[in-house]
Amino acid sequence: MSDLELLNREQQEAVLHVDGPLLILAGAGSGKTRVLTYRIAHLIDECGVNPWNILAITFTNKAAGEMRERVDKIVGYGSESIWVSTFHSTCVRILRRYIDRLGYDTNFTIYDTEDQKTVMKNVCQKLQLDSKLYKERMLLNVISHAKDEYISPNEFLLEAKGDFRQEKIAQAYVEYQKELKKNNALDFDDLLVKTVELFQSCPDVLEYYQNRFRYIMVDEYQDTNTVQFKFISTLARQYRNLCVVGDDDQSIYKFRGANIRNILDFEKVFPDAKVVKLEQNYRSTQNILNAANGVIANNRGRKEKALWTENEQGEPILFQQFQNGYEEAEYVSGEISKKVRKGEAEYQDFAVLYRINAQSRLFEEKFLYANIPYKIVGGVNFYSRKEIKDILAYLKTIDNGKDGLAVRRIINVPKRGIGNVTLAKVQAYADSRDISFFEALEEAGEIPGLGKAALKIQPFVHLIHEMRLSLADMSMQDLIQAILDKTGYAEDLKNEDTDESEARLENIDEFINKAVTYEEGAEEPNLSGFLEEVALVADIDSVEDGDNRVLLMTLHSAKGLEFPYVYLAGLEDGLFPSYMSIAADDPTEEIEEERRLCYVGITRAMKELTITCARCRMVRGETQYNNVSRFVREIPSELLARKSVIPREPKKPEVPQNTSYQKAKEAFRTKTFDPQQFKVVKADKLDYTVGDQVSHVKFGKGTVLEITEGGRDYEVKVDFERFGVKKMFASFAKLKKV
Numbered sequence: 147m148s149d150l151e152l153l154n155r156e157q158q159e160a161v162l163h164v165d166g167p168l169l170i171l172a173g174a175g176s177g178k179t180r181v182l183t184y185r186i187a188h189l190i191d192e193c194g195v196n197p198w199n200i201l202a203i204t205f206t207n208k209a210a211g212e213m214r215e216r217v218d219k220i221v222g223y224g225s226e227s228i229w230v231s232t233f234h235s236t237c238v239r240i241l242r243r244y245i246d247r248l249g250y251d252t253n254f255t256i257y258d259t260e261d262q263k264t265v266m267k268n269v270c271q272k273l274q275l276d277s278k279l280y281k282e283r284m285l286l287n288v289i290s291h292a293k294d295e296y297i298s299p300n301e302f303l304l305e306a307k308g309d310f311r312q313e314k315i316a317q318a319y320v321e322y323q324k325e326l327k328k329n330n331a332l333d334f335d336d337l338l339v340k341t342v343e344l345f346q347s348c349p350d351v352l353e354y355y356q357n358r359f360r361y362i363m364v365d366e367y368q369d370t371n372t373v374q375f376k377f378i379s380t381l382a383r384q385y386r387n388l389c390v391v392g393d394d395d396q397s398i399y400k401f402r403g404a405n406i407r408n409i410l411d412f413e414k415v416f417p418d419a420k421v422v423k424l425e426q427n428y429r430s431t432q433n434i435l436n437a438a439n440g441v442i443a444n445n446r447g448r449k450e451k452a453l454w455t456e457n458e459q460g461e462p463i464l465f466q467q468f469q470n471g472y473e474e475a476e477y478v479s480g481e482i483s484k485k486v487r488k489g490e491a492e493y494q495d496f497a498v499l500y501r502i503n504a505q506s507r508l509f510e511e512k513f514l515y516a517n518i519p520y521k522i523v524g525g526v527n528f529y530s531r532k533e534i535k536d537i538l539a540y541l542k543t544i545d546n547g548k549d550g551l552a553v554r555r556i557i558n559v560p561k562r563g564i565g566n567v568t569l570a571k572v573q574a575y576a577d578s579r580d581i582s583f584f585e586a587l588e589e590a591g592e593i594p595g596l597g598k599a600a601l602k603i604q605p606f607v608h609l610i611h612e613m614r615l616s617l618a619d620m621s622m623q624d625l626i627q628a629i630l631d632k633t634g635y636a637e638d639l640k641n642e643d644t645d646e647s648e649a650r651l652e653n654i655d656e657f658i659n660k661a662v663t664y665e666e667g668a669e670e671p672n673l674s675g676f677l678e679e680v681a682l683v684a685d686i687d688s689v690e691d692g693d694n695r696v697l698l699m700t701l702h703s704a705k706g707l708e709f710p711y712v713y714l715a716g717l718e719d720g721l722f723p724s725y726m727s728i729a730a731d732d733p734t735e736e737i738e739e740e741r742r743l744c745y746v747g748i749t750r751a752m753k754e755l756t757i758t759c760a761r762c763r764m765v766r767g768e769t770q771y772n773n774v775s776r777f778v779r780e781i782p783s784e785l786l787a788r789k790s791v792i793p794r795e796p797k798k799p800e801v802p803q804n805t806s807y808q809k810a811k812e813a814f815r816t817k818t819f820d821p822q823q824f825k826v827v828k829a830d831k832l833d834y835t836v837g838d839q840v841s842h843v844k845f846g847k848g849t850v851l852e853i854t855e856g857g858r859d860y861e862v863k864v865d866f867e868r869f870g871v872k873k874m875f876a877s878f879a880k881l882k883k884v
């Protein structure tokens with residue numbers, strides 16, 4: 147049998163290059179991963195290499211599983227003794243065996259972000275660092291970055307000499323490491339750092355692994371960082387059989403320390419390296435490939451590549467702009483259903499890709515309604531997320547309090563110092579009287595043996611009562627906001643200040659959006675009705691099992707994967723590219739990274755690519771008006787089939803947004819602006835008015851175009867210098883006159 151026939155000439159060349167360093171540098175879909183897999187098979191099958199001597203590093207555990215499966219198919223044996231895994235899993239395996247040589251126990255714990263924060267808190271106290279000047283998150287970030295670069299605490303200290311602030315940070319680093327060691331713990335970055343340290347300080351261990359891993363392969367090499375490079379280059383020093391594959395255009399993890407120089411300088415470190423370029427793309431249609439090439443061509447400082455395909459021209463790229471995110475999600479769900487119904491495709495042929503996790507919520511809802519099986523990759527389903535369940539539990543308690551599970555869920559969230567013993571007593575009391583748990587709480591003062599604990603319960607009961615009373619005058623949005631404020635829930639998350647807490651806040655914002663939409667749509671909106679509606683969509687368990695599902699994921703998680711039908715959603719300036727990249731100090735560099743992410747997204751598609759965006763999107767309960775992403779404009783227009791938005795019957799008569807806005811803008815331009823001309827409601831509570839310059843924390847400076855009375859709140863329309871026109875609720879926007 148010759149598997150080589152299934153490869154083109156360059157691919158074969160790469161597979162047949164068995165000894166010595168090899169760099170495969172090629173664009174998306176050109177068969178890099180396939181070459182790695184076939185190369186492993188070839189080594190085992192044709193060269194008699196013991197599978198035991200092979201180490202293959204992939205970017206995710208999922209990719210590792212797939213590669214093992216593929217090797218199994220080709221070779222039929224031996225794949226179980228190959229090490230195919232991620233950098234981190236590989237290092238854990240090595241350290242579990244040998245870390246005692248560095249003075250740790252082999253049963254070390256791996257700390258997550260939460261644990262790291264706790265350790266850092268102690269460190270800061272110990273060093274008496276001013277928590278305003280030295281935020282824990284900042285310290286942890288700096289340390290993490292140092293570890294990516296393989297800079298030890300002592301080296302950091304030396305570098306810092308003379309710079310007061312850096313010296314303090316260095317001390318924190320030193321103490322932090324001491325503390326971890328004391329706890330026999332490693333953080334995530336340590337896994338790599340300690341393995342490299344182990345190799346450097348124990349030549350016998352290094353020799354063992356060098357002999358073991360005679361053939362090393364690394365996929366997605368463009369996203370390795372310095373310490374990862376040290377790890378593989380140290381291991382490969384003896385036999386020099388290192389094969390790396392990557393694409394500089396798909397480097398998307400700079401924010402995690404990925405060092406693009408690793409790929410660009412490979413030939414400097416290994417001057418005898420053979421370099422193979424693959425230029426034929428096997429994945430996508432010509433149209434999709436040309437679209438990807440068109441976009442990435444806008445990046446400077448890249449290695450020029452000529453990616454071509456023999457595949458057919460294919461359908462044009464479909465581009466659709468919708469009125470809002472709901473219509474966008476509805477369209478995608480409708481299209482998927484239609485294609486499956488017609489028998490053109492199965493659910494597993496589709497992927498929906500987006501920039502941030504919170505975008506998944508609308509798709510999940512529509513998919514549930516349409517009975518489309520789906521799976522969210524690398525994320526928890528929206529309504530199963532802790533923060534959403536917490537808020538729902540508050541709402542349920544306020545609504546009727548009969549749901550004992552909900553009450554128990556939040557009685558101590560945020561922490562109120564109510565312990566399990568107390569809860570057990572309350573429960574026993576409730577059981578004995580046959581009343582609900584919440585009713586028992588209301589009678590806490592009378593529960594025998596509760597003592598002072600009753601005093602801790604009362605404020606909680608009071609809070610719920612208060613909310614119940616004000617329910618009638620509050621919108622759903624206000625109610626949720628009140629819960630977040632009065633319980634300190636939001637405050638806690640803000641103080642936590644980790645990536646995770648930020649994501650939780652984003653999800654809560656998205657939940658508020660849901661509430662606002664419910665209120666706008668329902669005939670007689672009320673809390674019970676809202677909970678009912680949410681219960682319907684939250685019924686995720688009804689999705690049947692099996693692998694035939696549509697996949698939903700962020701663009702970052704999609705690297706290396708491919709799907710016949712891809713939907714790229716939310717292509718709006720401000721969302722993708724993200725506002726952070728647009729507003730960055732060095733926007734060019736940040737936007738180039740976003741553009742590579744867009745290139746990754748486009749090149750996931752095999753047959754059909756649909757790009758969608760929404761004209762307005764709700765963010766934190768505010769409607770934002772976004773322009774079509776610049777990346778869409780970079781796609782050569784002859785490849786795009788644009789479908790215009792067909793506005794549906796609007797639910798409410800719309801304020802003539804465009805016209806009045808256009809007029810106002812024109813008036814500004816010609817300096818004939820007269821506020822009276824435009825729809826202005828006297829907004830006496832606001833300290834700005836139409837025509838004023840204001841500033842917003844996120845969007846920066848802008849000019850107020852319009853203020854309208856929006857029932858509960860003023861709606862303010864502002865033309866921001868960098869972000870264009872946005873419409874927002876005054877109480878949320880917190881605009882300041884400048």
Ligand SMILES: Nc1ncnc2c1ncn2[C@@H]1O[C@H](COP(=O)(O)OP(=O)(O)OP(=O)(O)O)[C@@H](O)[C@H]1O
Pocket residue numbers: 152153154157172173174175176177178179180181393396427428429705706707708749
């Ligand atoms: N010589 C070939 N003949 C037929 N199909 C091929 C050939 N080479 C690769 N393919 C197919 O092309 C698709 C893309 O290959 P692969 O995933 O290996 O590309 P890649 O370069 O790793 O892409 P990415 O940059 O996205 O990771 C796969 O479906 C693969 O099976």
Ligand SMILES: [Mg+2]
Pocket residue numbers: 178179180365706
């Ligand atoms: Mg690949």
